[in-house]
Amino acid sequence: MGGEVEHELNIYHRLNQGPKYHPGRAAVQTLINLFKVSGPDSEHHCLVHPLLWDSMKVFLARNPIHRLPEVMLAVVLQRLFLALDFTHSECHIIHTDINAGNIMFGIEDDDVFKEFEKDEKMDLSPRKKTNRRVVYVSRQLQVPKRLGPPVLCDFGSTVLRETEHDDDVQPDIYRSPEVILQVPWSYPILLIFGMLVAWHLFYGTDPEHHKYRSRAHLAAVIAVLGLPPLDFINRGKLNRNSSQKTVSTFQAGIQLPASTALEALETNLDGKEKELFMQLMRKMLQWRPEDRKTAGELLDDPWLREQLG
Template sequence: MFGIDDPSVLEKFEQDELEHPTPRKETGGRIIYQSRELQMPSRLSAPVLCDFGSSVWGEEEHREDVQPDVYRSPEVILEVPWSYEIDVWNIGCAIWDMFEGGHLFDGTDPEHGVYRSRAHLAEMIALLGPPPPEFVARGEFQAGIPIPRSIPLTDRETNLEGSDKRMFVEFLDKMLQWDPKNRQTPKQLLQDEWLRKHTQS
């Protein structure tokens, strides 16, 4: 989440609520309000780490289903034991979203029209190629869905050119690896050429 350096969007949000209150209902003694969209501020401040409601200790082996659907890592989908490396996958997906203005994966199943793990996995295969067999063997998931046409990151990225595009794709490639052991650590990522170029003041 980003902080907001432009209070006008909050003022407009408040004014809209006063003039046109959002629908609400009462159920079980609680009032539930419909969400109201907040406009995009003209200025964002530094990112803020938030929402640790589903956090777990990484030293333990986990297999439970975590992460928002579009950010789920291969090991979570394949039901392979996971740890901290899933966060590196999330960072890669989130950076893509912020930079490209859309999700790298959406997981919409063509047969059902809603998110399904099998569709998400098929999208990963289209982007990254097939997962290593020894990695898949550690999990319990069965997909049963056709793989979309392969479109590499270099072709999907449309905002950059030349060496900046190459460095950006290489940066994402360090995070978007099938096997968590092949993903760089956050400390290693801080030394990345593209990141350093775009975070120096």
């Protein structure tokens, strides 16, 4: 068995050993079984999971307005916080690759699978035969009448909390300040993601509009939060390896965008609802990881409670 598969299986075993009573247990993907398929060159290990529909990324692409209504966003964030509280406080693991592509919706309507099977029988998916294998085009599932709760998936890049980490992790646009500045990181890197995925899902727009550069990413964060605290900068490898001890070390000549109040970025909400939503965002968007609220604390946020009734 390959090292990557063995690692992922160990993570699923760790998740399975978590307490049965924790509500976040239902918010993470589980493993049902494992089987092998022999190919022309090697064996492939296949993981069997409960049936899910599709990802948040696909849902947004198929949604005409390309964003989530407030209540649906609140459900996604609540489930994400539940999953993170379970994986952090009970399983002591860190999911380093959370993005809109691996937050998957459950299905409470089995008709989509019946239609999928019927359509395949009536109109076979396109396929291409090569000398050694057959390649099939995937068929898209229809949108079910009733979506199930979102589930956090894909634990192949997960790491254990037992050791200190400073690896370059996370998808580009979701990287936390610690990762960019090579500061040792832990659970709080994912709370920054909570804020970014909320904004990404709410607007359908990534924080970075052009080719990704970590320096430009850092400059954009500075424009909203101001300069990072010196004690935070000094924790990072980039500062220790540099003869220049200022924030400009990390800007590398990139001009800072004009300072922007966080509230000015929110244009769809107003009044009390906007005020509460911005309070939630500020609980996650902080330079120092220790200044961010934990996933468990965020579950008691007033905006979430108001949206979920």
